[in-house]
Amino acid sequence: MSELLTDIEAIRAQFPILTREVNGKPLVYLDNGATSQKPQSVIDAVKHYYEYENSNIHRGVHTLSQEATAAYEDVRKKVQKFINAKHDHEIIFTSGTTGGINLVASSFGASLVRRGDEILITAMEHHSNIVPWQMLCERRGAQLKVLPISKEGEIDIEEYKKLIGPKTELISLVHVSNSLGTINPIKEMIAIAHAQNIPVMIDGAQAIHHTPVDVQELDADFYVFSAHKMYGPTGVGVLYGKEELLNDMPPYQGGGDMIKSVTFEKTTYNELPHKFEAGTPNIAGGIGLGAGIDFINSIGFDFIQAHEAELSRFAVSQLRDIKGLRFIGTAKERAGLVSFVLDGIHPYDTGVILDKLGIAVRTGHHCTQPVMNFFEVPGTVRASFAVYNTKQEVVKLVEGIDRVKRMF
Amino acid sequence: MVGTVTNIEEKELEIIEEFSLFEDWMDKYEHIISLGKELPLIEESLKTDDLLIKGCQSKVWLHAKLEKGKVIFTADSDAIITKGIISLLIRVLSNQTPTDIINTDLTFIENIGLKEHLSPTRSNGLVSMVKQMKLYALAFRTQQNA
Structure with a gap:
């Protein structure tokens, strides 16, 4: 003791x-479910970036830009290792969990969800894993299906199996419920969905700091989380997606960094992960996320x-x-x-x-x-x-x- | 007091004096809680969705009517501390003329150390309630002038 x-x-x-x-x-x-506090190392990493390395990434030949780019891209590798993704380009930096879900709902949804299709979620989702799908369903004439919960706050696997049908296009599930604390059996749920070739997205916002996550072992198609609940800064998060799915998806937002070439007639898009990272990202936040991961690893x-x-x-x-x-x-x-x-x-x-x-x-x-x-x-x-x-x-x-x- | 109506500032001073007696936050909150429990409930029939002001944390129902040139407010909340503060707002603002209600700054709230409850971040419905009280007053004044 x-x-x-x-x-x-x-x-x-x-x-x-x-x-x-x-x-x-x-x-x-x-109130750590809302956001965790930050250790000195995270605060120092953000401070150090602004004091010594600040510059824009991916575009400068000068030393500062090179250093900032290297620091930011190192975090991508760190995240890849942290969740055991196969490739570092499967790690897309976002503004947070909500940003990641909206990216998938917009991009994946726009290319694959059609009139009459169904999206399945559970009754214990956070609003950010409900509303983007409702908006998508409204736009595409699709239907949102909701898996009920028991009075203990658990889902029923048999009910889940029943709700999956030929029209189910995507399933989006919370790993750990933010209001009930329930840990969902996502590995089993992903396997059930995959038996019918349905991709599964996992909202890991409340799981990533409590439990080791191995996206390959889970076989998750998408996994999203925020840095600020894992001792890192606010305003930055991660969307993990399987390479082949991300490659098939159209870009989300247009802008700098996400293009290969631009003319007024035709723009060709950059490769993963940059295709989904338009504009100057939250560089300091990304570096802070890296320090947050280091902190978790140190314990x-x-x-x-x-x-x-x-x-x-x-x-x-x-x-x-x-x-x-x-x-x-x-x-x-x-x-x-x-x-x-x-x-x-x-x-x-x-x-x-x-x-x-x-x-x-x-x-x-x-x-x-x-x-x-x-x-x-x-x-x-x-x-x-x-x-x-x-x-x-x-x-x-x-x-x-x-x-x-x-x-x- | 008979037949006359104290103006808003006087009511505010009354409350400031009442609260100056409390030495620590516990006493103050116990008083607010008792005010909340004493506040007459509004009729269940008035607790309709169109009278509901939704805060993220607590719900507030507000009803207003004009009687002899004065606005009469009744209100309710599902949270007792919110209700206690409502009771203070009603004591100050109910039975006042629309113009007086529109013009007041409600400085007493800050004076008695309850400003945090009227900050938008509390999202208890009270900020919207004060805004709504002033809107009612404005609507009644427009009605009177029409």
């Missing part, structure tokens, strides 16, 4: 923000998973005894968060009082309104964990909830 504590203290020491106070109380940051997923699972177990065991507390999302396989409601107390009210105590949780519908409607709650209180959280912080949360209950 003492060794574990030392580790966590050493990890915490890398995060400057964790020493600050909020409302006169030490910050207890349990390793063995420790991260064990620690976060222990925190979740501890949180559930402590919260379970609170009278009037009901968990939302009780799936067998869960990751990194607890979501709950208090009898007769609105999540907003809970969040306001916890904030006064220096405890940051997320309250509301978590951009999953259909999930809230399903459970018939206006929203939930969600405590989501990162590698730097401690059991003492969970105890503070429990004490905070006691205080909330006494006030209302």
